[in-house]
Amino acid sequence: MDTPPLYRQLAAHYLDAIRAGALQPGDKLPSLRSLMRQHNISLSTALQLCRNMESEGWVEARDRSGYFVKRPRRLAIAAMDEPATDVAPDPAQYVGIHSKVSDFVARRRQGEVRIDFSSARGAPELYPGEALRASMMRLLRQKPALLTTATPSRSLNPLREAAARRGLRVGMTLSPQEVLTTNGCIEALNLALRAVAQPGDTVAVESPTFYGLLQVLESLGMRALEIPTSPQTGLSIEALEMALGAYDNIKAVVTVPHLQNPLGSVMPDAHKERLVALCERHGIALIEDDTYSELLDTDTPPRAIKSWDRTGNVIHCASLHKILAPGMRLGWISAGRWQSRVEMLKFTQSRSNEELSQGAVGDYMNTGDYDRHLRRLRERLRQQREQTADAIAAHFPAGTRLNYPPGGLQLWVELPDRLSSMTVFDRALRERIFVAPGTLFSNSSRFDHYLRINCGWPITEPIQAALRRLGEIVGECAAVQRKAA
Amino acid sequence: MDTPPLYRQLAAHYLDAIRAGALQPGDKLPSLRSLMRQHNISLSTALQLCRNMESEGWVEARDRSGYFVKRPRRLAIAAMDEPATDVAPDPAQYVGIHSKVSDFVARRRQGEVRIDFSSARGAPELYPGEALRASMMRLLRQKPALLTTATPSRSLNPLREAAARRGLRVGMTLSPQEVLTTNGCIEALNLALRAVAQPGDTVAVESPTFYGLLQVLESLGMRALEIPTSPQTGLSIEALEMALGAYDNIKAVVTVPHLQNPLGSVMPDAHKERLVALCERHGIALIEDDTYSELLDTDTPPRAIKSWDRTGNVIHCASLHKILAPGMRLGWISAGRWQSRVEMLKFTQSRSNEELSQGAVGDYMNTGDYDRHLRRLRERLRQQREQTADAIAAHFPAGTRLNYPPGGLQLWVELPDRLSSMTVFDRALRERIFVAPGTLFSNSSRFDHYLRINCGWPITEPIQAALRRLGEIVGECAAVQRKAA
Numbered sequence: 014m015d016t017p018p019l020y021r022q023l024a025a026h027y028l029d030a031i032r033a034g035a036l037q038p039g040d041k042l043p044s045l046r047s048l049m050r051q052h053n054i055s056l057s058t059a060l061q062l063c064r065n066m067e068s069e070g071w072v073e074a075r076d077r078s079g080y081f082v083k084r085p086r087r088l089a090i091a092a093m094d095e096p097a098t099d100v101a102p103d104p105a106q107y108v109g110i111h112s113k114v115s116d117f118v119a120r121r122r123q124g125e126v127r128i129d130f131s132s133a134r135g136a137p138e139l140y141p142g143e144a145l146r147a148s149m150m151r152l153l154r155q156k157p158a159l160l161t162t163a164t165p166s167r168s169l170n171p172l173r174e175a176a177a178r179r180g181l182r183v184g185m186t187l188s189p190q191e192v193l194t195t196n197g198c199i200e201a202l203n204l205a206l207r208a209v210a211q212p213g214d215t216v217a218v219e220s221p222t223f224y225g226l227l228q229v230l231e232s233l234g235m236r237a238l239e240i241p242t243s244p245q246t247g248l249s250i251e252a253l254e255m256a257l258g259a260y261d262n263i264k265a266v267v268t269v270p271h272l273q274n275p276l277g278s279v280m281p282d283a284h285k286e287r288l289v290a291l292c293e294r295h296g297i298a299l300i301e302d303d304t305y306s307e308l309l310d311t312d313t314p315p316r317a318i319k320s321w322d323r324t325g326n327v328i329h330c331a332s333l334h335k336i337l338a339p340g341m342r343l344g345w346i347s348a349g350r351w352q353s354r355v356e357m358l359k360f361t362q363s364r365s366n367e368e369l370s371q372g373a374v375g376d377y378m379n380t381g382d383y384d385r386h387l388r389r390l391r392e393r394l395r396q397q398r399e400q401t402a403d404a405i406a407a408h409f410p411a412g413t414r415l416n417y418p419p420g421g422l423q424l425w426v427e428l429p430d431r432l433s434s435m436t437v438f439d440r441a442l443r444e445r446i447f448v449a450p451g452t453l454f455s456n457s458s459r460f461d462h463y464l465r466i467n468c469g470w471p472i473t474e475p476i477q478a479a480l481r482r483l484g485e486i487v488g489e490c491a492a493v494q495r496k497a498a
Numbered sequence: 499m500d501t502p503p504l505y506r507q508l509a510a511h512y513l514d515a516i517r518a519g520a521l522q523p524g525d526k527l528p529s530l531r532s533l534m535r536q537h538n539i540s541l542s543t544a545l546q547l548c549r550n551m552e553s554e555g556w557v558e559a560r561d562r563s564g565y566f567v568k569r570p571r572r573l574a575i576a577a578m579d580e581p582a583t584d585v586a587p588d589p590a591q592y593v594g595i596h597s598k599v600s601d602f603v604a605r606r607r608q609g610e611v612r613i614d615f616s617s618a619r620g621a622p623e624l625y626p627g628e629a630l631r632a633s634m635m636r637l638l639r640q641k642p643a644l645l646t647t648a649t650p651s652r653s654l655n656p657l658r659e660a661a662a663r664r665g666l667r668v669g670m671t672l673s674p675q676e677v678l679t680t681n682g683c684i685e686a687l688n689l690a691l692r693a694v695a696q697p698g699d700t701v702a703v704e705s706p707t708f709y710g711l712l713q714v715l716e717s718l719g720m721r722a723l724e725i726p727t728s729p730q731t732g733l734s735i736e737a738l739e740m741a742l743g744a745y746d747n748i749k750a751v752v753t754v755p756h757l758q759n760p761l762g763s764v765m766p767d768a769h770k771e772r773l774v775a776l777c778e779r780h781g782i783a784l785i786e787d788d789t790y791s792e793l794l795d796t797d798t799p800p801r802a803i804k805s806w807d808r809t810g811n812v813i814h815c816a817s818l819h820k821i822l823a824p825g826m827r828l829g830w831i832s833a834g835r836w837q838s839r840v841e842m843l844k845f846t847q848s849r850s851n852e853e854l855s856q857g858a859v860g861d862y863m864n865t866g867d868y869d870r871h872l873r874r875l876r877e878r879l880r881q882q883r884e885q886t887a888d889a890i891a892a893h894f895p896a897g898t899r900l901n902y903p904p905g906g907l908q909l910w911v912e913l914p915d916r917l918s919s920m921t922v923f924d925r926a927l928r929e930r931i932f933v934a935p936g937t938l939f940s941n942s943s944r945f946d947h948y949l950r951i952n953c954g955w956p957i958t959e960p961i962q963a964a965l966r967r968l969g970e971i972v973g974e975c976a977a978v979q980r981k982a983a
Contacts, residue, residue, distance in 0.1 A: 111842055132648075140646035146638050149645070153631050160634070161625035163617075163824040196681055196848035203847050211719075212697055225846070232846040234696075339648040342852055357596055361710070361717040362688055363681035363848065367827055370852070 020061035023052060024069075027062075031071060031082055038084035042072055045079075069396065070403045087402035090415045093427055096220075096241035098252040110227040114453060120442060127445035128479035133223070133274060133423050134339060135469035139393055141377070141386045145338055149373035159372075164365045167356075170194075171375025176331070176345050179378070183306070184320025185329065191352060192345050193359060194366040198304050198332030201346035202229055202267070204358050205328045208351040209298035210235055210264035217256060217266040217297075219248050221425075221454035221463070223274040226267060226302075237456055238263060244416040244425070247273050247280035250287050257295045265298040270318050272305035275425045275454055275465040277418020279309065282316055289321040298351070303331040307387050309420035310395055325349030333374060335422065336387065341370050394422050394469070401468040404477060408484025410491055422469035429491055431462040436490045437483075438464075444486075446479050505546035508537060509554075512547075516556060516567055523569035527557055530564075554881065555888045572887035575900045578912055581705075581726035583737040595712040595941060602938065605927060612930035613964040618708070618759060618908050619824055620954035624878055626862070626871045630823055634858035644857075649850045652841075655679075656860025661816070661830050664863070668791065669805025670814065676837060677830050678844060679851040683789050683817030686831035687714055687752070689843050690813040693836040694783035695720055695749035702741060702751040702782075704733050706910075706939035706948070708759040711752060711787075722941055723748060729901040729910070732758050732765035735772050742780045750783040755803050757790035760910045760939055760950040762903020764794065767801055774806040783836070788816040792872050794905035795880055810834030818859060820907065821872065826855050879907050879954070886953040889962060893969025895976055907954035914976055916947040921975045922968075923949075929971075931964050 017025075030036045043051060048059040063080045066072045072080040121131075153159065173189040180187045195201040202225075210216055212234030218226060220239030230237045238260065241252045248268045257263060268288070270280040280288075292299040301318040309315065319329040328351060332344035343366070348355040359365075377383060401424055402417055412429025428434060434450035441448055451463030470476060502510075515521045528536060533544040548565045551557045557565040606616075638644065658674040665672045680686040695701060697719030703711060705724030715722045723745065726737045733753045742748060753773070755765040765773075777784040786803040794800065804814040813836060817829035828851070833840040844850075862868060886909055887902055897914025913919060919935035926933055936948030955961060 111846070115842070134648050137643040137646040142643050142646035145645045146642060150635055150638060153635060157631060158622040158627050158825070160630045160823050160825040161622040161627040163619050163819070164827075199846070200848045207717075228842075228846045232692075232843055334648070338645050340643075340645040340853060342649075342849060357600070357713075358717055361596075361684070361713045363685045364827060367855070368825060 018061075019054065020058050020065055023048075023054070023058075023062045024065045027066060028071060036082050038082050040082045041078075042066070042080040042082070070400060085399065085403060086406035087399065087415065087417055090402070090406040090409075090413060093244045093414045093416050093425075095243050095245070096249065098241045098249040098255075110224055110231050110453075110456060114224050114228060117438075117450075117453065121447055124442075124445060126447040128476060129447045130466045130479070130483070131447045131449040132467050133335070133465075133469070134467065135335060135390070135394070135422055136471060137339065138471070139390055139469070140337060140339065141382065144382060144386075145373060145377055148377045149369065152369060152372045152376065156368075156372075159369050162368075164368050166360060166365045168365070168368075170368060170371045171379055172343065172371035173345070173375070175375045175378035180317070180329075180347075183314050183317040185317050185347070187347050191347050193347070193352075193356060194371055195330075195344045195346055195359065196363060196366065197334055197342040198302060198330050198344040199225055199229065200342075200359075200363070201330035201332070201344045202226065202300065202302060203233070204346055204355045204362070205298075205300045205330060205348060205351075206230070206233055206235060206265065206267075207358050208348060208354045209300070209328070214264040215260060215262045217253060217263055219268060219273060219276075220457070221275055221451065221460045222267075222269075224453040227456060239455060239457060240266075242273065242276060242278065244276045244278055246284060247276070247278040248284070248288070250284055250291060253288070254291060257291070257297070263295075263297055265300055266292060267300040267302060268318070269302045269304065270306075271303065271309055271315055272418055272421040274305065275423060275449075275463075277416055277421055277423065277425060279315070279419060280318075285316065285318045286321050289318060289327060293324055293326050299327045301327055301329050303329060304335055305421050306331075307336045308391060308394060308422065310391055311419075312388065319347065319349075322349060325351075328355075336390065337378070337383070338374060341374065343370060343374055391420065393471070394420070397422070397468045397470070397472055398424065400472040400477075401466060401480065404472075404480035405466070405484065408481045410484070410488040412491075413487070422467060424466045424468060426464045426466055428462045428464065428487060430494060432487065432491050432494055433461055434464050435461065436494075437487055440486050440490055441483055444482060446483055448483065503546075504539065505543050505550060508533075508539070508543075508547045509550050512551060513556060521567050523567050525567045526563075527551070527565040527567065555885060570884070570888060571891035572884065572900065572902055575887070575891040575898060578729045578899045578901050578910075580728050580730070581734070583726045583734040583740075595709055595716050595938075599709050599713060599938060602923075602935075606932055609927075609930060611932040613961060614932045615951045615964070615968070616932045616934040617952050618820070618950075618954070619952065620820060620875070620879070620907055621956060622824065623956070624875055624954070625822060625824060626867065629867060629871075630858060630862055633862045634854065637854060637857045637861065641853075641857075644854050647853075649853050651845060651850045653850070653853075655853060655856045656864055657828065657856035658830070658860070660860045660863035665802070665814075665832075668799050668802040670802050670832070672832050676832050678832070678837075678841060679856055680815075680829045680831055680844065681848060681851065682819055682827040683787060683815050683829040684710055684714065685827075685844075685848070686815035686817070686829045687711065687785070687787060688718070689831055689840045689847070690783075690785045690815060690833060690836070691715070691718055691720065691750065691752075692843050693833060693839045694785070694813070699749040700745060700747045702738060702748050704753060704758060704761075705942070706760055706936065706945045707752075707754075709938040712941060724940060724942060725751075727758065727761060727763065729761045729763055731769060732761070732763040733769070733773070735769055735776060738773070739776060742776070742782070748780075748782055750785055751777060752785045752787060753803070754787045754789065755791075756788065756794055756800055757903055757906040759790065760908060760934075760948075762901055762906055762908065762910060764800070764904060765803075770801065770803045771806050774803060774812060778809055778811050784812045786812055786814050788814060789820055790906050791816075792821045793876060793879060793907065795876055796904075797873065804832065804834075807834060810836075813840075821875065822863070822868070823859060826859065828855060828859055876905065878956075879905070882907070882953045882955070882957055883909065885957040885962075886951060886965065889957075889965035890951070890969065893966045895969070895973040897976075898972070907952060909951045909953060911949045911951055913947045913949065913972060915979060917972065917976050917979055918946055919949050920946065921979075922972055925971050925975055926968055929967060931968055933968065
């Protein structure tokens with residue numbers, strides 16, 4: 014890893030001091046002269062240090078008196094309430110989630126979107142494109158017949174090996190043979206659901222959840238039963254237990270334990286353990302979507318749910334789309350006691366994935382560069398999340414709430430006065446700003462006054478301006494709503 | 499294209515003479531001395547010419563009197579009967595095709611297979627690996643962020659453009675937007691079937707047909723109704739019409755019009771036109787699997803069934819797996835009036851295919867090299883088919899029948915005395931020779947005395963020897979059966 018410039022090293026030092034509380038909001042940074050003396054640096058380096066900390070929102074300059082530690086604006090914004098879990102969840106109905114989503118996609122296509130906050134994607138520059146490309150070229154040189162040789166099914170390759178080996182870090186002991194490569198996590202989820210349930214069956218999901226999952230269920234003719242989910246701790250085990258008592262055709266639960274999409278919640282280990290036991294007791298499959306774990310702000314990744322699995326009842330799905338290579342469709346699945354059924358379904362659905370991409374990416378993952386990339390990625394996403402949250406705190410009207418997650422590339426925002434996110438969506442689209450309205454994240458209308466805001470892109474001036482404008486739009490819409498009431 | 503060596507040019511000249519009938523079986527080739535004088539070549543070139551024609555089975559050396567034109571052995575072998583089509587087809591039953599196939603795969607894995615005649619694959623060296631690799635490297639250099647940029651759905655790319663443009667040659671006028679890239683033809687078939695039918699519905703298929711299709715139907719919970727299919731002209735339109743009268747839950751027909759797998763039949767244009775009209779009249783979808791058309795021994799490709807489609811009732815599926823890049827999983831689908839449903843299903847099942855492979859392959863297909871490759875491939879496959887057929891004619895016992903197709907990479911062999919192909923399969927496997935028994939190509943037992951033999955590999959001495967040995971095994975099994983009877 015390259016050594017960062019001196020002013021950045023010093024900025025990190027002062028940031029640590031702020032985080033640790035040694036420097037409190039309102040405290041003054043040392044003067045330029047003290048900084049120069051203390052760290053033996055030039056005036057220009059001292060200035061760079063202060064300006065960097067200012068531009069990242071940690072300190073503010075006050076005329077002639079120096080730089081002062083700011084209270085991060087995002088800390089001023091209220092957190093969300095916990096959902097009620099003591100009510101039986103309403104039975105899920107088919108509501109045509111796909112037609113909802115298609116409608117948004119179609120509206121978007123009517124004009125050119127200028128700023129897109131709607132996706133859950135990282136900017137290309139956050140990922141090691143050059144290293145992946147080099148790895149691929151190397152493999153193409155080493156194995157000239159790779160593109161013209163049919164991939165034998167079940168053959169091992171560096172990706173399956175890397176995924177199995179990294180599984181050890183989160184408590185899963187899987188052989189590479191038990192890790193089946195798929196076309197992204199979405200194919201893994203399709204296979205998992207097809208393996209454990211039939212059309213007409215019910216599948217318990219988190220509420221809210223990402224519309225991709227609701228679309229899969231709809232396309233497979235399965236019914237989604239939405240379980241209340243905490244912005245902090247994820248899926249409510251109590252509510253799930255109640256649902257399992259109330260409905261007898263639930264065949265599976267799908268959960269995103271770490272950095273749930275869209276909430277950003279993280280399930281505590283104790284919940285994971287209870288969830289595994291609960292699903293086993295009821296004989297329903299537990300499908301773990303582990304797409305985001307590597308984006309958690311920690312160098313010690315949390316245990317996978319599957320690490321508590323003793324009976325093969327947990328199906329683990331993951332992907333590289335958010336963490337390593339957005340331009341490649343590589344995911345994998347370890348399906349426990351459904352492994353051979355999943356292998357069959359994968360074979361009949363799309364055959365084995367190509368060797369080339371698996372080899373190139375797997376080779377990279379088997380170097381130390383991969384962990385260095387992940388650390389850098391987490392740090393950059395952390396900065397982007399902080400800046401986005403600060404902008405929301407600064408520009409959105411009072412009453413806005415925010416769930417500030419410990420990782421990942423999106424924020425979940427609750428609008429004030431139960432303001433319709435569709436109104437905001439339509440209004441923002443006129444200015445070519447695209448957001449994901451909460452209505453997409455449920456078959457119910459429970460989240461119609463929420464927005465999901467992507468912060469996977471570096472916070473440039475146009476993005477700052479768009480966040481400011483979005484806040485104004487929310488304010489204007491709220492004012493119109495109040496007048497109408 | 500490289501100029502072939504002189505002796506090969508001359509061999510092609512004499513081969514043309516044999517094909518045109520100017521040289522008849524039994525005729526003598528000019529002597530070495532006349533060849534040298536006539537073509538102004540050296541003795542060694544004349545010798546190479548004769549030996550090459552001998553090794554390819556066109557002439558035989560007779561002691562001291564020279565080289566004589568052989569009667570191609572494959573012409574001595576009887577063609578297959580046409581199937582009865584005047585009986586109502588039996589309703590298809592779920593017979594667990596997957597467990598049949600798994601059983602074979604598992605048996606194969608018990609030991610190392612030495613010679614594999616079971617697949618439907620071409621050897622890597624038949625495909626332009628070097629050019630594809632160069633195309634991919636060029637694209638990686640041109641677009642450094644390709645691997646780290648998420649592929650927008652619906653974006654155009656060189657593959658979709660190439661597929662649309664080449665569709666014009668076979669009578670289809672499709673825009674690139676109407677050609678959706680899939681993970682091989684197998685995903686295209688999955689999407690087509692999911693778009694037009696539900697679990698429990700019946701789908702008419704050719705009989706015999708490739709087990710991949712039967713597995714897809716089984717995995718989707720659909721029922722296959724097998725329609726008698728001619729080794730010459732493919733799907734029997736009369737039999738299909740009868741079936742449509744007899745069963746009212748048929749939702750679709752799947753057909754491989756050109757070089758049907760395993761028969762190698764080619765549907766005449768008049769049949770295609772009738773089939774399109776019949777399906778329209780009955781309101782059932784017509785799914786065309788066009789995987790093999792480019793392997794037909796002709797430079798003027800036959801019209802696609804979809805070229806007769808005026809109402810969007812035909813779904814066209816194709817792939818590059820057999821014709822260009824066995825190591826890449828690239829196919830496509832044009833789904834007529836189901837296009838938007840297929841796009842939705844593709845999105846929910848596996849998202850868009852990666853840009854890289856589509857770009858690299860599409861760039862290649864948009865050069866003249868692609869047609870030159872296809873011509874070379876057809877010629878090499880023709881030679882391999884001829885040599886394989888000759889070996890079968892020479893070594894398999896009397897009563898063996900063969901369908902000799904006008905292209906492609908496989909032969910369909912009927913064993914004498916209704917000998918069980920499973921017996922032959924088991925016996926051959928003991929000598930590590932792997933064949934595809936006919937039982938895999940139907941849910942019925944109608945083809946239990948057939949074998950499918952791959953001829954996608956250059957006919958080396960070990961392959962010649964294995965074909966000889968396979969013939970002996972068939973003979974031995976037939977003798978045992980006669981004794982037992």
